[in-house]
Amino acid sequence: MALSMKIQASSLIAGQRRVRPMTGRRAVVIKAALELKAPPYALDALEPHMSKQTLEFHWGKHHRAYVDNMNKQIAGTPLDGKSLEEVVLASWNGGSPTPVFNNAAQVWNHTFFWESMKPNGGGAPTGKLAEAIVRDFGSFEKFKEEFKSAGLTQFGSGWAWLNADKSGQLSLSKTPNAVTPVVEGKTPILTVDVWEHAYYIDVQNRRPDYLTTFIEKLINWDVVAERYAAAQK
């Protein structure tokens, strides 16, 4: 019986492909490693707000290393072949994370971050999301202040997040290092990386300037709105 290969395109976030030969005679499963997904724009496309050099290091070295190291860690283990989300949740291990978690969560977080931005981004959201922001924060200006404050007050490395629950209620959170709201049962719809590697080439110590630029010039509100709608399904 001829071997036929079924390629399963898994979640968009992971960019994962699992290549599994389907045969009745012998179930041989070849597991391909999880892949480094490219940002949905060229590495220089966010200039002048985020430099090409930053993207080359941040995506090309940091994000790539998380993927490579995670793959090395899970090869030949029960996590091998699982989706990225499954690896993140399993390695979180109920709050006592295994060594896999830092890498897996950072793979997830960074893809989510690239997709939260776009060339000529920023501006303001519209529609249901805009209404929810006014309802839950008082105004769009207030939301921007509080999001920036979350990013500024995350001491050391970490992330700031805008989350939505099933009822459409919005909330802000901040997490250290690799921690992600996904493991806290929340549904993030926007993130900003506040590890120093995210901004040091461009603005050095000036994290406030980085956050202002992110908010005013980089946020992809279309994607955030899509995620917001999906959170309520």
Next chain:
Amino acid sequence: MAFELPALPYDYGTLEPHVDSQTMLIHHTKHHQAYVNNLNAALDKFPELKDLGLVEINKVVGTDKLPGDVATTIRNNGGGHYNHTFFWKVMTNPSNTNGPSGAVKEAIEAAFGSVDEMKAKFNAAAAGRFGSGWAWLGVKEDGSLAITSTPNQDNPLMASLPDSTPMVPILGLDVWEHAYYLKYQNRRPEYIAAWWNVVNWEQVASNFDAAKTGAVLL
């Protein structure tokens, strides 16, 4: 009596090429200065804490000596001010560095087998600290040398923190990305390796002699 940013014991370019001058300038005048400013602001309402001095302030982190609303700010900025003040001093002109000798060398060999084995353990602690933090060589309460790493601006003086290895630091390395990103970017192991070229072993020896009597030099 407010805390002040101490002067660097050398020029911004002295540690080149191992630690670049732009990093030293920003690290000292921006990052360390901010810790000093924030610490002073937090202690403004608590003059009795200010009078404890920087070392003692660090030692009481994690105890009820620090009022709840400023405890975290003091941990982060009191830690940051001590750590960086300590750090500038354990570095020196690369032409001045010869490696440890005398009592501290013997102690290193006793604890780790050799200086190289100590460096390997220290490098692992520095490279393995995920996120921001520091690697330390210090004297434990029993007088022996040990290596540990701490997150963010914590340090081994903060004996009351859970998971702490209480020590008097004699050597420390900043592995926050701001300490190396302009020159090394993601290549932290390269930074760590280069940094050994600027270690001030005389200061390490002084720190060690003081630590053996239970004192913390600053």
